[in-house]
Amino acid sequence: MSESGRPPRGKRNAGGRNPAGRGGRSGGGKPNRNPASEHAPRPWKPPADPARVAARDVLRAVRERDAYANLVLPSLLRERHLDARDAALATELTYGAARARGLLDAVIADAANRPVDEIDGALLDVLRLGAYQLLRTRVAPHAAVATSVDLVRAEFGSGRAGFVNAVLRRVGERSEEEWITLLAPDPDRDPVGHLAFRYAHPLWIAQAFAHALGSDASELADVLAADDARPIVHLVARPGVITAEELALVTGGELGPWSPYAVHLEHGDPGRLEPVREGMAAVQDEGSQLVARALTLAPLVGEDRGRWLDLCAGPGGKAALLGAIAAIDGFAVDAVEPVDHRAELVRKTARDLPVTVHIADGREPGLEPGYDRILVDAPCTGLGALRRRPEARWRRQPGDVAELVRLQKELLASAIGLLRPGGVVLYSTCSPHVSETVAVVSDAVRRHGVEQLDTRELVPGVPQVGEGPGVQLWPHRHGTDAMFMAALRKPER
Numbered sequence: 402m403s404e405s406g407r408p409p410r411g412k413r414n415a416g417g418r419n420p421a422g423r424g425g426r427s428g429g430g431k432p433n434r435n436p437a438s439e440h441a442p443r444p445w446k447p448p449a450d451p452a453r454v455a456a457r458d459v460l461r462a463v464r465e466r467d468a469y470a471n472l473v474l475p476s477l478l479r480e481r482h483l484d485a486r487d488a489a490l491a492t493e494l495t496y497g498a499a500r501a502r503g504l505l506d507a508v509i510a511d512a513a514n515r516p517v518d519e520i521d522g523a524l525l526d527v528l529r530l531g532a533y534q535l536l537r538t539r540v541a542p543h544a545a546v547a548t549s550v551d552l553v554r555a556e557f558g559s560g561r562a563g564f565v566n567a568v569l570r571r572v573g574e575r576s577e578e579e580w581i582t583l584l585a586p587d588p589d590r591d592p593v594g595h596l597a598f599r600y601a602h603p604l605w606i607a608q609a610f611a612h613a614l615g616s617d618a619s620e621l622a623d624v625l626a627a628d629d630a631r632p633i634v635h636l637v638a639r640p641g642v643i644t645a646e647e648l649a650l651v652t653g654g655e656l657g658p659w660s661p662y663a664v665h666l667e668h669g670d671p672g673r674l675e676p677v678r679e680g681m682a683a684v685q686d687e688g689s690q691l692v693a694r695a696l697t698l699a700p701l702v703g704e705d706r707g708r709w710l711d712l713c714a715g716p717g718g719k720a721a722l723l724g725a726i727a728a729i730d731g732f733a734v735d736a737v738e739p740v741d742h743r744a745e746l747v748r749k750t751a752r753d754l755p756v757t758v759h760i761a762d763g764r765e766p767g768l769e770p771g772y773d774r775i776l777v778d779a780p781c782t783g784l785g786a787l788r789r790r791p792e793a794r795w796r797r798q799p800g801d802v803a804e805l806v807r808l809q810k811e812l813l814a815s816a817i818g819l820l821r822p823g824g825v826v827l828y829s830t831c832s833p834h835v836s837e838t839v840a841v842v843s844d845a846v847r848r849h850g851v852e853q854l855d856t857r858e859l860v861p862g863v864p865q866v867g868e869g870p871g872v873q874l875w876p877h878r879h880g881t882d883a884m885f886m887a888a889l890r891k892p893e894r
């Protein structure tokens with residue numbers, strides 16, 4: 402896709418003259434290349450099927466330049482002026498195909514009789530869209546195939562269109578359930594592998610969730626299914642400025658069940674709401690609200706003198722909530738963020754609040770120690786927020802974990818060093834992976850002699866948060882991201 406978000410202009414691809422039936426290997430062409438980028442510009446004409454063209458272009462941007470579907474799609478829909486119906490279809494197809502990629506690829510590989518990495522990337526995008534429609538939507542099968550073939554024919558000519566036609570016809574010969582029976586691991590011998598396939602998650606992520614659920618591993622199917630559910634918008638009412646009740650009244654939303662600041666919105670663009678535009682409210686997952694609030698509720702030894710620190714602050718959602726709560730008592734928050742543009746977002750989000758932003762590495766921020774309360778909302782794999790990022794589950798790799806854990810331990814050690822005796826650090830992640838959660842916390846308790854508090858008491862009224870002392874939230878139980886949090890107090894000497 403071009404920077405303008407317009408679809409690539411097409412010409413016949415040199416490899417496009419060979420329709421591939423089962424056993425034929427020519428129609429897939431060279432893997433993962435975008436012939437469209439080599440073409441000379443032509444004037445932009447609105448496509449006949451704008452929804453599918455948009456979905457195809459976003460999948461291409463995700464594959465070719467590691468774009469985020471949930472950032473690219475909305476701006477592309479705006480630029481191309483898709484009407485509401487086309488926009489809804491484009492969104493469903495893009496996010497659905499991006500999430501289900503593993504399952505779709507297994508089916509496509511079987512139908513094409515070759516591994517997907519031997520299929521031209523541009524064709525694979527269309528095959529994924531077509532297979533998604535055939536297996537997981539109510540789009541009529543002939544329409545799913547014909548529209549996919551049209552997309553390929555318009556760009557690459559009829560040879561490659563023939564390949565796509567042949568593969569999708571084979572895909573359409575079975576239902577999703579029949580493909581799962583054919584291709585997924587046996588549910589009795591490999592229950593986690595089976596669920597990972599069925600709910601289109603990489604195996605290592607399903608294993609990480611099962612491990613984190615522990616004795617509740619029977620909920621694994623619910624967790625995996627929750628990653629495919631459309632998350633509703635959660636708003637936070639800024640404390641001291643507007644109550645959640647007032648915000649719900651103004652926006653037509655509903656009070657959130659757990660955070661006293663939360664309002665849930667089923668529909669609508671939150672960016673258009675007056676309280677959001679005026680900085681009285683913001684979009685924030687209710688789980689994140691609980692994390693910031695838990696830090697403010699944690700029992701200190703000695704008086705709270707109002708020196709608070711957010712050590713990993715960008716883009717600033719929690720720093721702003723902490724700042725608003727701090728402002729009520731005349732307290733102040735320092736916010737550390739090493740990435741310039743994210744630090745700028747913290748400044749913007751927390752404008753008018755007693756929040757001072759420092760562009761620095763949290764491991765050595767150069768700040769005076771002696772903080773009463775510190776939040777370490779650590780960089781993590783984000784496995785607890787997969788429902789918000791359609792392609793993320795396929796992009797993250799198990800090898801990412803070790804490096805993040807190292808950073809998490811260093812940040813937590815730095816925070817403990819910056820605490821005053823009797824002060825509290827709240828460690829949190831938007832990942833339930835135990836290497837990033839309880840293992841990091843146990844390591845800090847062992848190494849630094851901090852006392853682990855019962856964090857469940859800091860989320861009053863929230864049920865099913867685990868056996869303690871840490872708290873694990875889950876989308877399928879709480880409707881929040883799968884946030885983890887643990888409060889640690891520095892002993893007085």
Ligand SMILES: C[S@@+](CC[C@H](N)C(=O)[O-])C[C@H]1O[C@@H](n2cnc3c(N)ncnc32)[C@H](O)[C@@H]1O
Binds near residue numbers: 743761778781
């Ligand atoms: C999970 S996000 C924090 C989200 C934030 N608390 C909020 O609620 O908006 C983690 C942040 O840590 C930042 N980060 C990465 N490395 C860091 C480091 N060495 N020191 C401090 N922050 C770091 C990332 O840039 C990212 O903005």
